[in-house]
Amino acid sequence: MTDRSLRVARTAAGLLLTLSAIALSGCTAFATNYAVLDRDAEAADSVPDGVVEQDSGDVADLSSARLVGEHSGSSIWLLRGVEPSTVCVLAYRDEDEWGMGCGGERGPVEMSGPAGHFTTVPDDYPTPDGATRISDNVYALSP
Incomplete structure (x- = not known):
């Protein structure tokens, strides 16, 4: 291998490493987070039986539900969607x-x-x- 081809190979390897680092950091720089979904589940996080009975489980992972609060008589949960990179919000007043x-x-x-x-909204x-x-992640909107 000549000095010139060795230099070209080193330059190409350096460029490849730099581009890989940029690509990997770009993925993490735009990562979204919902801290409430990362905490351990508690008994209050379980969704009501009426939801479990009526939901087919093909949209949201019900086991990932985290109770985030209440508003005007409705209990609100945040859940991970079944599809990668999706999140869901569940509002429950009663079985009816x-x-x-769910969405991105x-x-x-x-x-x-x-x-x-x-x-x-993400954190x-x-x-x-x-x-x-x-x-931090869920807001009520006026109708």
Whole structure:
């Protein structure tokens, strides 16, 4: 191998390492987080039996549910979606008045139904205009 081809090989290897580092850091720089979903589950995090009975489990992972609060008579949970990089919000007033909405975890994800109008946002996301804070990640919206 000549000095020139050795230099070209070293330069190419250095460039490849640099591009790999940039690509990997780009993935983590834009990662979203919902801290509440990372905490250990508690008894209160279980979704109501009525949801379990009516939900087919093909949209949200019910075992990932974390109770985040209440608003106007509705209990609110944040859940991981079944599809990668999705998050869901569940609002439950009773067996007849509940709803769930899911979408991309980069947010916001809105859900509206008989149990209320809510939106989810990742950690450190700006507060939606005119919204009432339920938790760091969930806000109630005016109808």
